[in-house]
Amino acid sequence: MSLALPRLLQLASPALPVGAYTYSQGLEWAVEAGLVHDQATALEWITGLLEHGVGRFEAPLTACLQRAWAAAEEREVERLNADFLASRESSELRAETVQMGYSLRRLLHELDDFALPEVFDALPEVSFPVGWALAAAAWEIAVVDSLTAYLWSWCENQMMAALKAVPLGQAAGQRILLALGGRLPAVVQQALELPEERWSNFAPGLALASSRHETQYSRLFRS
Template structure:
């Protein structure tokens, strides 16, 4: 197995049918109100999500779901799945994670079936948060956890940079520069998450959380979050 298995590239590609392109994670409101208007501001905004915000929590949830699936611990897997949905701190954040998570499960079960999805169905009957869905697939296909975390984090950042390009915050070249600048932080966040548990969940990216709430009533919108 290579260090970066091909299934991760497929599942976390923009072509995989989860609808990630429809979500800005509150960036649309941040741009509209003047919080994020250029490459430097975008970098700082995303870095906060990586180190102290929603991506950090997603990576911790990913680790816990992955390990529960590997161990066949249905009680632990159900706990993580329930908590991951509860951690969505606004209606649009919940919509974003469960719409992508449910879509991922449907698409991956049809094209990349594995025992992990059967375990998830037995452990949890509700909506599936996106990090839990991808984690279960990675565990079910015996993919390495470090590479899976790296790939998930990079896809998160790349999708928000894509949204920023469509909003006009940055151009394509500056967007790629922002992604490249964030790679070391993504590696650190993934490595740190591998040693954390559900007790370590939490964050302090308050402006991003506020943006997600304010976006719900934003007058003119391109994105669903």
Template sequence: MGEGIDTRGLLRLMAWLSPAFPVGGFAWSGGLERAVADRMVTDAGGLSAWLATLLAHGALWNDAVLFAEAWRRVDDEAGLADLADLGLALAGSAERHAETLSLGRAFVSAAAAWPQAVLARLPQDVPYPVAAGAIAAAHGVPVEEALAAYLHAALSQSVSAGIRLGVCGQAEGVVILAGLEEAIAAVSARAAAGTLDDLGGAAVRADIASLRHETQHSRLFRS
């Protein structure tokens, strides 16, 4: 970790990544709903393994790299615009594209409660990790701490989706999050020290699940 986060930065980070922050994250599952429907994830152990794979090799890893790069480009308007375009292009399906764009726009809009010049530098069409990374940097939140909180919030949302889908109970969900702590810390450190050359993934089944969700007849989630 870096020098650490001050109390005001911590409070803002907690607000931005709280389930109560109005970005609408509860409406999306990132393809998990289809994975459950196709019996690729059937229990708490399967959900934990699914999330660990996304974190190390899938969409969450790429999000972490984009977040860290946005944090570094906080003062570079053209650089943020290019990064936003790249982040949207990396979305593996139409619904994943809609998810990251919807969350990104909502995050910027809600974060305007804490005025910062970076809000004017961000493009209108901005993926969620780019928006969150740049805004965290503008408020002086250290990159590793910000990344760890961002990834923990994303995983918490996925666990909540798993509970709603009947894969696990609340107590099991807490155990899953506890078990992912070391992986979150490791990925946060690796992404913070990485570059765009580190983008890439191998979570093929998750990408296919996301694509198949677009044609699922009965759904609880939008992705």
């Protein structure tokens, strides 16, 4: 049996100590504003971001990062890392990926399962997709599988944020995940085929929600 699947499950696990559970990526403000208030509106919000935001920029970028790591294209890794950091629309979203990237970089050092490239430590700030893609490449996980798991992990974290912030029941959360899971194959396929000139991070609703979350009076989450 290949180790790729167990390694992928570990990488996508909510137990991965990178602090993902502390972020809602603007969802908490959407709840505060009344835009998200039940299962249907939570699914609509998360689906919109999956298909028109994360799926059209972060996902294809992460796939390219994994290919770059596998081919030892260090300059490409540096370029894509800089592009992703520059794409964060608010200070909270930028701080989120830098914090999670820092935590994952430290974890990969502590796991000592493979030799880390020097450029990985040389990056002053490492975004989360860079660390994820490096682990997936080192563990020889197929790009289609690693990207599916990356997006699943994102969906799961958004669902958990909705459970706490709306709040929603556990069954509602599982119905949301079931619906999102059904959309993942098409989102992944599009991300793998989308040329870089067509990548798009245009999600003004997310940018506004994230910016307004920074001054939200009562908060459970860090973004």
